[in-house]
Amino acid sequence: MASTTERTAPAPASAHGTLAHLLPADYKRTIASWLHEDCPSFDYGGFVVGEDVKTATLYAKSPGILAGAPFVDEVFRQLTCTIRWNYPEGAPLTPTATQPKLVVATVVGPARCLLLGERLALNLLSRASGIATACHNLLTLLRSYGYTGILAGTRKTTPGFRLVEKYAMLVGGVDQHRFDLSSMVMLKDNHVWSTGSIENAVKAARSVVGFSGKIEVEVGSEEEACEAVSAGADVVMLDNCGGAVVRAAAERLKRRWREEGKGHVLLECSGGLGESNVAEYACNDIDIISTSSIHQSTKHVDFSLKIDH
Template sequence: MSQPSTYGDLSHLLPTNWKKTVSSWLDEDTPSFDYGGFVVGETDQVAILYGKAPGVLAGVPFFDEVFRQVDCRVEWFLKEGEFFSPGENGRKEVAKVHGHARNLLLGERPALNMLARASGIATRARRLRELKDKHNWKGVIAGTRKTTPGFRIVEKYAMLVGGVDTHRVDLSSMIMLKDNHVWATGSITNAVRAARSTGGFALKIEVECRTEAEADEAIEAGADIIMLDNFDGNGLISTAKKLKDRYAGKRMFLIEGSGGLTEENVSSYFGEGVDVLSFGSLSQSVPHIDFSLKVQPRQK
């Protein structure tokens, strides 16, 4: 797996409230007394963060913030977005954490849980990005809003570290009209009209379509993005081409494919006319990357 492109410091993207999210993890894990911390006390210690499975490192700002809030300091040996392998001994030194023994253990589990999931998402994202590049497909690989409640900011951040698009981050980012919206309003046309009346010119409107006829209606209604849902690869490419040809010079829109996409079959969806492929699996059913944090034995 190749090394990442240079994306810069992605922590600058994070909203002003992200540190409160980190605080909530610590609050959840220690709601009253820290009994284990009483045992180990306040001695100065060093703990080593080991990566125990191959993957892409993601979640560095969140890991740093966990330990900052418990008065510890992190020293990294790898950069965020870097791929690592545990090697022959089964573990790779990724970082050192310096602080009081009690504080190291306060931050340990919230930090590791976050890092394991974020790195798992970034690893899958990197593989998908490399498949796209290998096949010279010019479209966009994206995640979806199928994220973990309370953890979305980390999961979307990890997609960016892995080199893919976040799609819409929340309900306020873009107007996506799915089957339930259409059924509730009576037609695709009615749903798009209502969406445009409130979203105005600033928000794009995407419509989920199950057939070419539904796509035609969405395009005629003024949708910006047509999601062809649960098409196979040949069907998606064929329908995308027909729609683009039919409305050439008349309407501007993007074609998105979604539903049933996997790492194994994605290459069959890479085709001219397909602009976006979105994956719920970027944030669902993702294998975590195994990390451990080991306090070093005290010298006698």
């Protein structure tokens, strides 16, 4: 059987292409390794059902934002199955009392291949869609408070699963922040303590990252924030400060930096932010609000795959 993937609608796209075009070529090898992890030797269930070509229906059974389609595409492509999507990547899925299960896609292929990919595909889709949903919900909430800045995730991702989680953040409409330690320099308290001062840490970082890399410094006070800017930081993060404290500090810092000709410096706040308290931080003197609540321990979206009979 030909290994093809069909879509009835495109994934979220810019003028340049879909988000799937961001994915590195080696993600396909990662999918292959996950398939091997789930079936490292004999496929006993596959032996039972055999090679007869079947059609399976992918259902969404809880509301959320659809995310992770390229990974599911690749799972079934490697298993010589064809998938046809009824919803585009990033679409809201809204089961109702009268329609408790939405038909999201259909998959056609040998019965044993459908079942070989079933759990991996569902795990990927459920996790990615859960993250995209949490991102979308928090961003929508912030916009309702009049916040026009950036909502970003963090590097608190699951080892081995970062690509999926960072991709899902993009589908959910938020900034992924730095992807890894090589993406941007972030100097936290341990870096500063180890080098003796913010100035020493920034100077050392700049000596190797050069002009093309941004440097962010985590601080706990306005005094440290100004020290970081004087040392050459591009981004300053106020970490684990209360909302009222952050808003007042942000207004003073941004005014001071503009007066000093350093209005280009970005101000970020982070630490324990989520839907229950983000309103306290919805201040447009803060350029970036970052949180792990939109991708760490988020609720999964419920999907199932059933062979038609």
